[in-house]
Amino acid sequence: MKISQKFEDLTLKQLESFGCLMGVTQLVLYIASAKEGSKATFEMIAQWPKVDKLLVSIDDDPTLKVSSPNRRWYPLQEKEILLGVLRVETDLNNGNWPLILDSRLKALSISLAKCVSIEIERQNNNKEINVLKNQVDIVIHQLRNPLAAIRTYAKLLVKRLGSDLGSIEIVESMMVEQNQINQYVDSFEQLNKPIKLLLDIGEERLLLPPNLxxxxxxxxxxxxxxxxxxxxxxxxxxxxxxxxxxxxxxxxxxxxxxxxxxxxxxxxxxxxxxxxxxxxxxxxxxxxxxxxxxxxxxxxxxxxxxxxxxxxxxxxxxxxxxxxxxxxxxxxxxxxxxxxxxxxxxxxxxxxxxxxxxxxxxxxxxxxxxxxxxxxxx
Structure with missing residues (x-):
């Protein structure tokens, strides 16, 4: 999963705020990852203290294959779904973990799980928005052809009606409505572009796009x-x-x-x-x-x-x-x-x-x- 810079900064701040507490020497956050056709793994995305080295998955780090009394793993779960794990390294003697330390690490893992869940939801929403934007662009493009054809046929009809002023007036009204639809299509095209939302608009959109x-x-x-x-x-x-x-x-x-x-x-x-x-x-x-x-x-x-x-x-x-x-x-x-x-x-x-x-x-x-x-x- 490709994470955003804001998410990385947030998780790093959470790890930093916990560091140097009751013998903790290292905190490492992994996120569950699975590419199509390959087995699931856990990719490292943040650690404390921050060091300049390549972030690797659990499978690629041989030192983690050996158990240690000074290491514990805390799952990051959202209901039954395992989103990732938190690795904790300490310098505690004989692996004697204080109960308060264990409780606080569990709370940290719950908080990190919420962050990961929100990031995944954000990414999924962005994907859906991009798909919808593309679909709207296609619909707008396809609408323009029949709208132009309607205007062309209306003009031809006006010519054929000759001196039938009453019928011509009706056709001209249809052309006015066609032009109005064109303006709304233009407005939808503008709305489908990136916009800066005003703070007081709230969650609702306008009834119809305004004249732009x-x-x-x-x-x-x-x-x-x-x-x-x-x-x-x-x-x-x-x-x-x-x-x-x-x-x-x-x-x-x-x-x-x-x-x-x-x-x-x-x-x-x-x-x-x-x-x-x-x-x-x-x-x-x-x-x-x-x-x-x-x-x-x-x-x-x-x-x-x-x-x-x-x-x-x-x-x-x-x-x-x-x-x-x-x-x-x-x-x-x-x-x-x-x-x-x-x-x-x-x-x-x-x-x-x-x-x-x-x-x-x-x-x-x-x-x-x-x-x-x-x-x-x-």
């Missing part, structure tokens, strides 16, 4: 229009009422800072939930206020008891019990909202009383994405 084209100036309106077009198409397909803004406030028309582009992912997730869980005949839509966005549906009202619970990771509300889902969408949506200095809540009576715009919005379920308006723009 930071050089392009994009407004809230630019972010939302493709999502609204998709929502409108879904509503027509399901024969349900759809409401979207006709007048856009000034704050939605100004270019936003790149970090606020995740707003589109929050809104997309909320609308997806609305279409998935609201009654089939329920109206769905979006409303813009002075301080944020309201995503609403007029389906079965979420109970007051669930108003906060639905934002908990893994919680599934009454409306979602019989439908597919993981119970993390709203949890991540609120987390993203707070990361950009905003918040996400279900509108209740107390919120309406303090906000005239919300009070005028007579809908059963309203998710209010409050945004830091003064910080949004470039």
């Amino acid at each position: 084209d930071n050089g392009k100036k994009i407004s809230i309106q630019d972010l939302l229009l493709p999502i609204l077009e998709r929502g409108n198409a879904n509503a027509k397909l399901e024969n349900r009422a759809w409401i979207q803004p006709e007048i856009w406030p000034e704050w939605t028309l100004l270019a936003v800072k790149p970090r606020f582009m995740v707003i589109s992912e929050i809104v997309a997730n909320l609308l997806e939930n609305a279409f998935k869980y609201a009654n089939k005949d329920a109206e769905i839509g979006i409303f813009i206020t002075k301080r944020g966005l309201c995503i609403f549906d007029d389906g079965k009202k979420i109970t007051k008891n669930e108003n906060e619970k639905i934002f908990q990771k893994g919680f599934r509300g009454a409306a979602s019990k019989k439908k597919e889902g993981t119970g993390v969408g709203l949890f991540l949506a609120r987390k993203l909202a707070k990361q950009i200095g905003g918040d996400l809540n279900i509108v209740d009576n107390s919120m309406k009383d303090n906000n005239e715009e919300l009070n005028a919005l007579k809908k059963k379920n309203i998710f209010y994405l409050e945004l830091p308006i003064k910080e949004l723009h470039l």
Whole structure:
């Protein structure tokens, strides 16, 4: 097993911290090793005191073939698996080992076994990650060909449709969606490269990769229009009422800072939930206020008891019990909202009383994405 420098340094520090204790003259750490087609052996990877000599396996050291009262072997075990051994040499007379020394060496062997187990797990995880990265690279490469073909066929279809403006509009919408998928493929390609994780992100990833084209100036309106077009198409397909803004406030028309582009992912997730869980005949839509966005549906009202619970990771509300889902969408949506200095809540009576715009919005379920308006723009 090829060990990392950090693992070697850690184990060496543990051996050094034990050295010169109660007659101990040498500590040597071996790790079990077995190559395909050969018998298992134990390779030396660290020793105290540290000497400049070749690290050899137990089989290659003839001095270890002879027993000695001043030498003991302590197994490094993880359950029933033997991971390695710790060799201890002493200058004790007649091999009289104090009980306290034996107890401390057993504790050291347990600690070293944990280190070896963690190192093996780390290496296995790295191998899996590398395999997955390679697979993602292949999938991304393979996706580009059919995506390009779809765009080509769409262009040909537009030419054949001639003056059928209604059909052409539908095909052009398909091309917009194809372009959006292309952007996500580009984003996945960027995510598959080495990245420096921010400390406050936590264990969750973004709902969808953000728009990584930071050089392009994009407004809230630019972010939302493709999502609204998709929502409108879904509503027509399901024969349900759809409401979207006709007048856009000034704050939605100004270019936003790149970090606020995740707003589109929050809104997309909320609308997806609305279409998935609201009654089939329920109206769905979006409303813009002075301080944020309201995503609403007029389906079965979420109970007051669930108003906060639905934002908990893994919680599934009454409306979602019989439908597919993981119970993390709203949890991540609120987390993203707070990361950009905003918040996400279900509108209740107390919120309406303090906000005239919300009070005028007579809908059963309203998710209010409050945004830091003064910080949004470039």
